[in-house]
Amino acid sequence: MVLHFEVRGGDFAAAGEASSRLKAVLRQLGLEANLIRRVAIATYEAEMNVVIHAYHGRIEARIAPAAVEVAVTDEGPGIPDIELAMQEGYSTAPEAIREMGFGAGMGLPNMKRCADELRVESQVGVGTSVYMRFSLPGTAKEDRGEDR
Amino acid sequence: MRLGELVATLGLEALVPGEPDREVTGGYAADLLSDVMAHARQGNVWVTIQTHRNVVAVASLLSLAAVIMAGGYRPDAETMAKAAEEGVPVYATAESTFLVAGRLYELGLR
Numbered sequence: 001m002v003l004h005f006e007v008r009g010g011d012f013a014a015a016g017e018a019s020s021r022l023k024a025v026l027r028q029l030g031l032e033a034n035l036i037r038r039v040a041i042a043t044y045e046a047e048m049n050v051v052i053h054a055y056h057g058r059i060e061a062r063i064a065p066a067a068v069e070v071a072v073t074d075e076g077p078g079i080p081d082i083e084l085a086m087q088e089g090y091s092t093a094p095e096a097i098r099e100m101g102f103g104a105g106m107g108l109p110n111m112k113r114c115a116d117e118l119r120v121e122s123q124v125g126v127g128t129s130v131y132m133r134f135s136l137p138g139t140a141k142e143d144r145g146e147d148r
Numbered sequence: 149m150r151l152g153e154l155v156a157t158l159g160l161e162a163l164v165p166g167e168p169d170r171e172v173t174g175g176y177a178a179d180l181l182s183d184v185m186a187h188a189r190q191g192n193v194w195v196t197i198q199t200h201r202n203v204v205a206v207a208s209l210l211s212l213a214a215v216i217m218a219g220g221y222r223p224d225a226e227t228m229a230k231a232a233e234e235g236v237p238v239y240a241t242a243e244s245t246f247l248v249a250g251r252l253y254e255l256g257l258r
Contacts, residue, residue, distance in 0.1 A: 012201075012202060013201065013226075015202055016205025017205075020208060037190070037210070040209045040210075041186070041210075044206070045182065045185065048202075100200055101179050101180050101196075101198045101202075102182070102202075104182050104183060110182055110185055113186070
């Protein structure tokens with residue numbers, strides 16, 4: 001099964017909707033609760049990065065027997081130094097967005113923590129693509145919580 | 149602990165009421181959304197002074213039991229509408245995050 005979602009940069013009102021819809025589908029499919037939680041958290045962080053930093057993005061989620069794969073591709077400013085961006089606490093988010101509780105420099109680290117595989121590719125002035133893979137069902141990543 | 153008992157004990161104002169029988173598994177207090185995403189667990193109550201509607205998205209994605217907006221901060225109508233739509237209970241109190249967290253801790257939540 002392949003799902004597509006559009007994400008508009010700067011649209012904080014709709015932010016999180018794609019992740020919510022993906023989560024709802026995974027629940028309907030009866031996937032394991034902890035896996036759903038990891039996918040939801042990581043996809044939300046990627047979605048928020050598009051909303052905060054990019055102009056436009058799309059999310060493609062592939063649900064297969066072996067894994068859930070989520071690819072988030074945006075048209076945006078790109079990331080000049082991915083290694084730096086992966087560091088917890090590093091953020092380029094503007095002040096107004098930080099006041100909303102975003103831009104703490106935890107997005108990419110959260111994605112890395114939740115996904116079994118994370119690839120980030122970026123071209124400055126063009127955009128960024130994030131690929132995440134979540135293996136089924138043997139969850140390779142331990143998690144502190146459970147989901148319904 | 150049940151949500152209804154918690155709400156009554158703390159004297160919270162129900163902005164979007166939740167099921168009184170909902171089991172509360174613990175609590176988390178933070179205003180950074182990514183921190184909450186990383187650490188709050190299903191069934192937790194989340195104490196925060198953030199009031200915009202992305203709070204609802206986070207609470208919904210994590211299946212939290214309720215959001216408690218502390219310090220007299222109140223959400224706008226859009227946030228409350230979104231919370232009602234998503235089934236995310238929202239409560240308000242004039243007490244600070246620190247006091248609310250302390251009282252939740254006294255009630256045995258961790």
